[in-house]
Amino acid sequence: MSLHLPVLLIVLLLGASYGVPLLDRYRKNLAFPLTITSLAAVFVFSLYLIFLVGRKGPFFYHLGGWPPPWGIELYVDFLAVYMLMVLSTIGLLVMIYGATDLYHELKEEVLSWYYTLYLLLIGSMIGIALTNDLFNMFVFIEISTIASCGIISIKADRRCLEASIKYLILSALGSGCILLAVAMIYMITGNLNFDYIAAELPGALALYPYNILIALSLFIVGFGVKSALFPLHVWLPDAHSSAPSPSSAVLSGLVIKIYAIALVKLLWRVFPPQIYAAVPVLDIILFLSVLAVLVGSIFAMVQDDIKRMLAYSSIAQIGYVFMGIGLFGSRALSGGLLHIFNHAMMKSMLFMAAGLIIYATGIRNIRDLKGIGVRMPWTMGAFTVGAFSMVGIPGTSGFISKWYLALGALDLGRPFYVAVILLSSLLNGIYYFPIVIDAFFGTKVEPRSEHRDVPALMLVPVLILAAGVIFFGFFPGPLLNLIEKALAF
């Protein structure tokens, strides 16, 4: 049983995604229970996997019993279980929130299709986190691309359709680059397994340097498009702001991060370290991440729509993750990886809180939010925690990851990046604090007639995440421990 656990996670979610529409035909109200049960099962299994890996150490799983280089291999290491934890926790909480929200945002007949796409998306992201095989990774990337475009376009209004075609075309461009890079790597090494490639590449570097360089740059462009690294981010604001709120939460919280993790896996485990000394790949990533951190925040300041502002803020925050990758010291990288979890918590919470405000009052414009904190104290309380964490106030989890990034930059003797982190925190404050201050102390606006009460089931996930942000702000120890082990390979 426990032997087959890694593949069971993926098979369970992919199988459930087929089961949902079938069950929906049979009886209308069974689709959602199946979705939530399978997500909860995956949550429990990944907790067990963390426990297992913590006790016995990383292990391999061979699909169908075929050992590499013939078969596909899954590698359950600390990085994979860390991502598993992020994916399964946020995935489950967002779906609990979505149970009520989706009824109001989507037509009844597409609801079961939404669950299908959602399960496919979470399943394929778990696949990307676990796989140890290049082509398998490509297939999972394509599944997650189609599923993530699907959960935007399912709303089928004009803005969503335009946003999702833009996303789909740019994503397909990124997938093309990744597939060509896989071809380049396969051409010179004859292997698709990460460990076998890593063993071959140092020798191949002397013979075919151009192939490896082209592959490396194509990987960076491909994953850069998909995870919205600064100049390649153009699809993100439309896609994340027009989608239904649960989709925005998952897309901003999880989907853009998993591609960054795939890039970390490739850069850290597959490509030989000599290559980073020879070509300034990491410096290019660093340069772009600095631009992302600053420009994303500046764009966010001028937005009127609250979800659009959060989407631009995601561009800035993914910049921190890439800054960790670009600095490439172990402490900086652990700051970047920690930020993946922290930002997944904060941003999905903020998107859900924004969704709650839109659900209850129909207000999307930031200037109309004055006095909302009096009417919706719990929602705005959670929003405030998220905003503080985004800025990096001590006592919230956002502070810890920025602290580690700054320490990592100092370790490597690059104080310039500490200044960038400070400046961007200031910029974050400029657009997050006015919302919080206006919400609680602004002059009260007359409540509109369409005001609805917030159901407890929608509020609970938001409050759990807010508690999580504060908890991990004070006790980051277990997470840091996990990440340190993840980077020790």
Added chain:
Amino acid sequence: MEIVLKLLNNYYYFVAMVLFVIGFHTMLTHSNLIKKIIGMNIMDTSIFLFFVAIGYVRGGRAPIIQQGAGHLYINPLPSALILTGIVVAVSVTAYALSLILKLYAHYGTVNADEIALIRTREER
């Protein structure tokens, strides 16, 4: 002269790369959405061509092993991978085309620039 010879010997890689650039360029520069999708397919096909060309062994035949016949066989793995790649490309294309149909129903055009223009006019 040497580089020309090298290109001639490996012309299938060269053609694949030229096709890739054509597809890439079409996808990014044309504002017609259908042309973008065609560009995407040219790009994908060029990668498939490249992948299959990697697995070719000069003088090899299909890898149906006959014991003791002493034939040379091509590498079947890239071809098998590309079957998956084709399936993925087909599904992305189908999805994109259905999105374009819906967009046409909403906006009355398949030109990305015109759609953007209509949207900015609406927002004002």
